[in-house]
Amino acid sequence: MNKLPLAKRVQILSMLCEGWSMRSISRVVDVSINTVSKLLIDAGKVCAGFHDATVRDVKAQQVQVDEIWSFTYAKKNVRTAKAGPDRAGDTWTWTAIDADSKLIVSWLVGGRDGEYALAFIVDVASRLANRVQLTSTGHAAYLRAVEETFGADLDYAVIQKLYGAAPEAAKGHYSPAECIGVRKEQVEGNPHPAHVSTSYVECSNLTMRMHNRRFTQLTTAFSKKFENHVHMVALYTVWYNFVKMKAVRLSPAMAAGVTERLWSMEDVATLVDAVG
Numbered sequence: 423m424n425k426l427p428l429a430k431r432v433q434i435l436s437m438l439c440e441g442w443s444m445r446s447i448s449r450v451v452d453v454s455i456n457t458v459s460k461l462l463i464d465a466g467k468v469c470a471g472f473h474d475a476t477v478r479d480v481k482a483q484q485v486q487v488d489e490i491w492s493f494t495y496a497k498k499n500v501r502t503a504k505a506g507p508d509r510a511g512d513t514w515t516w517t518a519i520d521a522d523s524k525l526i527v528s529w530l531v532g533g534r535d536g537e538y539a540l541a542f543i544v545d546v547a548s549r550l551a552n553r554v555q556l557t558s559t560g561h562a563a564y565l566r567a568v569e570e571t572f573g574a575d576l577d578y579a580v581i582q583k584l585y586g587a588a589p590e591a592a593k594g595h596y597s598p599a600e601c602i603g604v605r606k607e608q609v610e611g612n613p614h615p616a617h618v619s620t621s622y623v624e625c626s627n628l629t630m631r632m633h634n635r636r637f638t639q640l641t642t643a644f645s646k647k648f649e650n651h652v653h654m655v656a657l658y659t660v661w662y663n664f665v666k667m668k669a670v671r672l673s674p675a676m677a678a679g680v681t682e683r684l685w686s687m688e689d690v691a692t693l694v695d696a697v698g
Contacts, residue, residue, distance in 0.1 A: 431691045439661040466653020468697045469660040479551040484521035486623035487558045489514045494648045516542040519623045523677035531652045539563035543571045577611035579618040
């Protein structure tokens with residue numbers, strides 16, 4: 423089978439992580455959309471395995487967790503959609519970030535119920551090397567998941583956002599009510615009030631939404647297959663952790679001590695080749 427030159431594979435992977443849709447990439451790079459899809463699947467599988475094996479024993483002090491909403495296959499008409507798959511509709515990506523290094527410690531794509539919350543928090547705990555201060559949103563599923571996973575072996579706080587009534591002029595499908603304040607609640611241990619925040623993970627999730635075409639809300643570029651959505655999150659996470667450079671010429675993985683060098687997308691493409 424003919425194989426794309428390394429430069430083209432690097433270009434496709436880079437464009438995927440910079441927010442291009444697969445059809446746009448196929449037109450610009452002059453390859454079939456099946457070629458782009460196949461490379462995404464291969465890269466996603468390899469990147470998921472690489473993250474799972476590499477991001478371990480993270481020496482974090484403050485960890486923040488949150489979820490980011492998207493949808494696959496269809497948004498609202500899932501029940502009436504023709505041949506809709508089981509996982510069509512609302513799709514949530516759970517993320518945990520080290521507040522100091524900005525490393526994405528863990529991620530999980532799926533539903534937003536207690537089962538997914540527990541699986542996510544268990545994975546977060548398995549990647550940490552020491553006791554941490556954890557901050558989550560007020561999503562009730564976190565409380566039981568954190569209790570079952572950590573017990574009393576962490577400092578845990580919840581931050582509740584308080585919303586006012588949305589003015590008539592701001593009402594719309596993507597116009598949330600105005601946030602008029604927050605309430606910090608101590609749940610376990612002795613969390614430091616100054617570090618009870620989800621600002622960093624929310625900023626990270628915004629970066630994911632801006633750099634990942636599949637998270638765009640008003641578009642036709644959303645994921646048609648749940649599996650491809652997972653592959654894209656896996657690819658993006660490795661790009662964000664190892665390739666995306668911070669202002670001080672460090673990647674999040676370098677800042678967290680997970681790697682000693684700044685990766686390039688060529689390294690990611692080479693990793694895919696080595697495993698494949």
